[in-house]
Amino acid sequence: SIVRGFLQQSKIDDTVAKLMSDISNIERNSATIKSLQESKGKITSVITSLAQDSCISLKHNKNAKKGENTWTGKIKKIKDLNLREGEVNGFDLETCKAMKQVMDLSNASIMKTLALDESEWSDMVAEQRQKIVDLQRDLDKYIEISRILLRENLDIKDYLKDKDIKLEMNLVDLNDLFSCFSEQESENDDSENDSESEDENNEI
Numbered sequence: 754s755i756v757r758g759f760l761q762q763s764k765i766d767d768t769v770a771k772l773m774s775d776i777s778n779i780e781r782n783s784a785t786i787k788s789l790q791e792s793k794g795k796i797t798s799v800i801t802s803l804a805q806d807s808c809i810s811l812k813h814n815k816n817a818k819k820g821e822n823t824w825t826g827k828i829k830k831i832k833d834l835n836l837r838e839g840e841v842n843g844f845d846l847e848t849c850k851a852m853k854q855v856m857d858l859s860n861a862s863i864m865k866t867l868a869l870d871e872s873e874w875s876d877m878v879a880e881q882r883q884k885i886v887d888l889q890r891d892l893d894k895y896i897e898i899s900r901i902l903l904r905e906n907l908d909i910k911d912y913l914k915d916k917d918i919k920l921e922m923n924l925v926d927l928n929d930l931f932s933c934f935s936e937q938e939s940e941n942d943d944s945e946n947d948s949e950s951e952d953e954n955n956e957i
Contacts (some may be wrong), residue, residue: 758800765793903927 769789772782779786867873906927913920 755800755803758796758803761796762793765789765796 769786772786772789773779775782
């Protein structure tokens with residue numbers, strides 16, 4: 754009903770625009786134009802009422818919170834449900850190539866808009882350097898934690914397999930989980946091969 758209401762509004766807008774474009778007869782068509790605009794107002798009222806009753810209107814959504822309907826809000830909601838599959842899906846989406854391309858384009862657009870001078874560039878580089886140092890320190894810690902947990906995970910799986918114990922759980926495939934690193938290594942190998950080819954061409 755809401756979709757049909759918007760369609761009716763669109764048709765009314767087209768009709769009103771057509772009637773008003775006829776300047777010579779606009780006075781004669783004024784009654785029709787007024788009637789159509791009143792009809793559009795009634796249709797708008799019906800659409801608003803339906804959206805409110807159905808709780809699909811953001812303004813009248815009882816469960817709506819600031820940022821809930823954004824991409825980040827949806828991912829947060831999935832994680833809050835403590836769904837193991839949701840955590841993996843969120844990780845896959847954040848590491849997929851399409852999302853990376855969108856992020857790169859967004860960052861490039863932001864940098865182009867900022868038009869920073871040399872002083873601002875220096876401050877940004879210094880800040881980024883400090884962040885890189887902090888992130889690298891945290892990364893080293895998490896890599897070691899990941900290594901220990903992965904080793905324990907494999908040991909537990911081997912133990913359960915030896916004891917012929919089956920877990921009624923939807924376990925994550927470790928090969929799929931670490932596949933993002935294999936793509937990264939493949940890209941690095943390609944870039945190294947390209948560099949070697951360039952060096953050989955230069956020598957020739």
